[in-house]
Structure formats: structure tokens, C-alpha cells
Amino acid sequence: MTETFGTRLTAAMRLHGPLCAGIDPHQSLVESWGLTYDLAGLERFALTCVEAFAGRVAVVKPQSAFFEVFGSRGVAVLERVLGELREAGTLTILDAKRGDIGSTMSAYAQAYLGSEAPAPADALTVSPFLGYEALRPAIDLARGTGRGVFVLALTSNAEGQSVQHARLGKESVAGAIVGGAAVDNAEAASRGELGHVGLVVGATVGRAAAELGIDLAASAAPILAPGFGAQGGDIAALEQTFGSARRQVLASSSRDILSAGPEPHRLVDAVARSAEVLSEWAG
Numbered sequence: 490m491t492e493t494f495g496t497r498l499t500a501a502m503r504l505h506g507p508l509c510a511g512i513d514p515h516q517s518l519v520e521s522w523g524l525t526y527d528l529a530g531l532e533r534f535a536l537t538c539v540e541a542f543a544g545r546v547a548v549v550k551p552q553s554a555f556f557e558v559f560g561s562r563g564v565a566v567l568e569r570v571l572g573e574l575r576e577a578g579t580l581t582i583l584d585a586k587r588g589d590i591g592s593t594m595s596a597y598a599q600a601y602l603g604s605e606a607p608a609p610a611d612a613l614t615v616s617p618f619l620g621y622e623a624l625r626p627a628i629d630l631a632r633g634t635g636r637g638v639f640v641l642a643l644t645s646n647a648e649g650q651s652v653q654h655a656r657l658g659k660e661s662v663a664g665a666i667v668g669g670a671a672v673d674n675a676e677a678a679s680r681g682e683l684g685h686v687g688l689v690v691g692a693t694v695g696r697a698a699a700e701l702g703i704d705l706a707a708s709a710a711p712i713l714a715p716g717f718g719a720q721g722g723d724i725a726a727l728e729q730t731f732g733s734a735r736r737q738v739l740a741s742s743s744r745d746i747l748s749a750g751p752e753p754h755r756l757v758d759a760v761a762r763s764a765e766v767l768s769e770w771a772g
């Protein structure tokens with residue numbers, strides 16, 4: 490039987506601490522590493538991250554946009570990054586925020602989560618703006634291939650509130666999304682495990698979940714918490730937002746770690762420091 494994404498993620502978080510290191514080759518970061526902002530610079534930046542992170546961090550999250558901006562040759566670098574991390578046994582979340590309907594959603598799912606995917610990731614970020622159920626092809630395929638999805642619920646940016654905090658009767662939009670994940674994760678929850686349907690809840694959202702009456706712990710969802718570090722999220726913020734759901738949290742940091750480059754050993758130190766404080770918090 491295929492091992493589930495939830496159990497693979499739990500094992501990686503126990504081994505390395507609940508940190509997800511982002512690979513976000515922003516122009517300013519690439520240049521601050523003394524590299525040219527072109528395909529060669531992108532490749533050097535991304536492969537230095539792989540060298541520093543592989544085997545040392547629970548999860549690596551490449552941001553697809555920074556590879557796509559270089560066209561098909563940038564996407565080829567992304568595919569190499571995913572492949573090398575897979576060979577090293579390091580879990581990946583591809584941050585591409587895909588979301589569509591029917592056969593189109595199914596094609597996105599096959600592209601990243603299918604057994605024949607050309608460059609599979611262990612999980613994919615997905616957007617529920619077309620409806621949680623529109624994500625069904627990805628949710629079901631991921632279950633079958635031992636992979637996962639992370640559904641945007643309470644994102645780290647302030648603009649997200651206008652949609653995510655909106656009420657559908659008594660329930661908020663974010664609450665409905667968390668409820669959908671809870672249903673899909675119910676079987677894993679009955680075994681005391683994390684499910685394969687994760688949630689994105691920013692490290693910057695303060696008490697939003699509690700104020701909206703959302704029970705994150707009951708969802709059995711792995712929670713990707715971007716915004717740790719450069720966006721101002723810290724341990725106190727994580728505690729305020731997640732409280733009893735802290736063991737589900739995978740804090741994600743990109744610029745804060747990447748600004749330690751370009752020497753790989755400094756990146757290694759940066760992930761070790763972040764992972765240590767996060768492990769102490771999560772317990």
C-alpha cells in the first residue's frame with residue numbers, strides 16, 4: 490500500500506523540525522548573491538539551495554512563478570530542482586496555486602501529482618476560488634499516489650481577508666474550506682494521522698481562525714504557514730494563530746533563509762536555526 494502524504498510529512502517534520510524552506514529566486518535576491526539575473530543565475534541559485542537544503546529540512550517549497558518567468562528553460566530548472574530533491578528523499582511542495590474545473594483541474598493534477606507526472610512534487614498548493622469541490626480531481630489523485638494538496642484558506646496577505654473572511658450564512662469562506670479538508674481527512678484522523686489535504690494558513694493572520702470560529706486542530710490537516718520570517722511571522726505569532734493545532738504546522742520561510750546565501754554553509758546554518766526554534770515551539 491502507498492504510504493500516505495500525511496505520514497511521510499509527519500516523519501520528515503519529526504526528523505528535521507517543522508520547517509519548509511522556500512526557493513524563491515527573486516531578482517533582488519539572485520543579484521544579492523552576486524549572480525546575474527538570467528537563466529544561468531537562476532540555475533546556480535536554485536541548485537545552491539538544493540545543495541544546502543536536501544536531506545537537512547523537512548520540506549522544500551519552490552515558488553513556480555520565479556521559474557516560469559524564464560519560460561520553458563526556467564521550467565526545466567524547476568523540474569531539475571524537484572528531481573534532485575526527490576532523489577535526496579526530501580519532500581517538496583510546489584507552490585503554483587493551481588485551481589480550475591473538471592478536465593482542466595484533472596490535467597493540472599496529472600501534471601504534478603499523477604503517477605506519470607513528468608516532474609512530480611510531493612504536494613501542490615491549490616486555490617479553491619472555483620469551489621472546494623472543483624479541486625476534487627487533485628484531492629482524489631493525490632490520495633491515490635500518496636501525495637498531497639495544500640488548499641488556500643487564510644493566506645498571509647492582508648488582501649485575502651475580503652474573500653476569505655466573508656460569511657456564507659454563519660460560516661466564513663475560510664471555515665467552509667477547512668470543513669471540506671476535515672471531511673477528506675476524516676479517515677486519516679480516525680487513525681490519529683494527518684490527512685493528505687493540507688491548508689495554507691499564514692503565520693501573519695493573528696487570531697483570524699479563532700475569531701471566525703474555525704477549529705484547525707479538528708481538520709487533521711497539515712498546515713503550511715507561509716509568512717514566517719520576512720513577512721513578520723514569528724513564534725509568538727504562530728502560537729497566537731495555531732495554539733492547539735501547533736503539531737500540524739509546517740512554517741514556511743523563503744527570503745529570511747535565502748538572504749543568508751550564497752555560501753551553502755550559511756544557508757545550512759539558517760535552516761538549522763529556524764528549525765530549532767520551530768521544534769522547541771511545536772514540542
Ligand SMILES: O=c1ccn([C@@H]2O[C@H](COP(=O)(O)O)[C@@H](O)[C@H]2O)c(=O)[nH]1
Nearest residue numbers: 552644645646691715719720742743744
Ligand atoms: O498565503 C500565502 C501563500 C503563499 N505564499 C508564498 O510563500 C512564499 C513567502 O516568501 P517569504 O519570502 O518567506 O515571504 C512566497 O513564495 C509566497 O508566494 C505566501 O507568502 N503567503
